[in-house]
Amino acid sequence: DKDAAIRVDVIKRCSVQAESEQPLRTLEFTPDESRIVRGLGLMTAKPVLYIANVNDDDVLGESEYVRKVREHAAATGAQVVPVCARFEAELAELDEADRGEMLESIGLPEPALGAVARAAYGTLGLQSYFTAGEKEVRAWTVAVGATAPQAAGVIHTDFEKGFIRCEVYTLDDLVEYESEKEIRAAGKMRVEGKDYVMQDGDICHFLHN
Template identity: 80%
Template sequence: MEAGIVGLPNVGKSTLFNALTCSGAAASANYPFCTIEPNEGIVSVPDSRLDTITKYIPPQKIIPAILKLVDIAGIVEGASKGEGLGNKFLSHIREVDAVLQVVRCFEDEDVTHVSGDVNPISDIEVIETELLLADLETLTNALPKAERAARSGDKEAKVRVEVIKRCSAHADEGNLLRTLEFTPDEAKIVRGLGLMTAKPVLYIANVDEDDVPGNGPLVQKVREHAAKVGAEVVPVCAKFEAELSELDEADRAEMLESVGLEEPALGTVARAAYRTLGLQSYFTAGEKEVRGWTIPIGATAPQAAGVIHTDFEKGFIRCEVYTLAALEEYKSEKEIRAAGKLRVEGKEYVMKDGDICHFLFNT
């Protein structure tokens, strides 16, 4: 699963991307960052539960859950028609699972706004309009092919035609496709079409250094908009984070304290992106490693096992599960077993966030 960072020019998008990835590298040896390509990065999701687990099960390695971030080329008005780097922007955003939209909420005479004045709601509307226009074009182009397949008696194609028509009617009225409800089969069709306004969105309000907590009026406007569309807002000062990422651990802690923050923005952004993507973590713990694994909310035990290796899902027998609270109470897995607090779950078990697991399987 990956999230694409998007925004208009000069909103601080790339500054934020660089700061997040650098802070991920500097935060701790346990939270690594690696560059895949110049505009892509994998960042660890900071999780205090890992520290608690390793207190009782000391491992050789600690591996947190990860999130892939993609710094997508900036968009301008007319991008859906190829203006600026529109085509590149649109092709990349179709591939990500969620949109992290950076919205400028700071005034700076030295950084020109593409529209002339700072108006975060207008910025959001420009990008949403361009994505919606591109989605309409995608739907228009996809319909004839789907109709031809449906005429041949293909049942799946008939469903595809209905989905395309419903999405087109909704988008024609200016509505974003994420406001529609889809069955699992319909959602699969929508994902296959790469419809961008159907993807979940997280707004990142890039604030001024004088308002690092994000209490200013511009951020409040973004929060009001986000509340209407069921999205989250995370205030981040990209400039502050860029400076923070260059400091050593002691100086970083002091700088964070000076503005009333407990951690770099990486933590809050990563966790909010996790929620936006509908993800959660479970853990495996042993002497070799303690590791966080990323799964969709609602994943079953076999599906969770498959994240480790496809053979684990195919040959799944059962899952042994215990909670972090049980580990804190009984101090070791051995004592958890002895107290009868280690559960044995089968193929129908739906994973809970924070489960600590052993999977039993055959090949």
């Protein structure tokens, strides 16, 4: 049995890795092997993200302590995001204008929440796409590598079953042309089929029956 042989091989590799006291997440698996590993529920196969709480004078996370955390994370297949909790608490009390000035003064592009969210998504193999209408704009979460029908299914399973095609444009398109009407006029509205692999930040309209 081919599936059984793959399963036995995966378990043997995991056993050797565990005996060497190394986390399983540092191993490389094929998609089929990854499904087997997930089914085993092994703790060290799970992704890890370290949040390093730093001092006020090290909000960029450049200290020796953070360097050691980064080295450990790199050796064990994890990620690190430095966060100064005290600074973030102070930042949250400011209005938008003052917040921007404070971030600029210390060389940070944004509050830490954005960096933590992106790192968490990356660690979990997730990405977002958007649907936009006159009344609301919504973000939807899908796995990296998801196809257009799978993404449509996140909204409603009927959308995946009856998927016909999707119209796609990007945030850069919207910034440049300012409206969907102008995006269409410029020929930037793409029509994608069932095999289209979603990209992070896509803005989509799904057509289904």
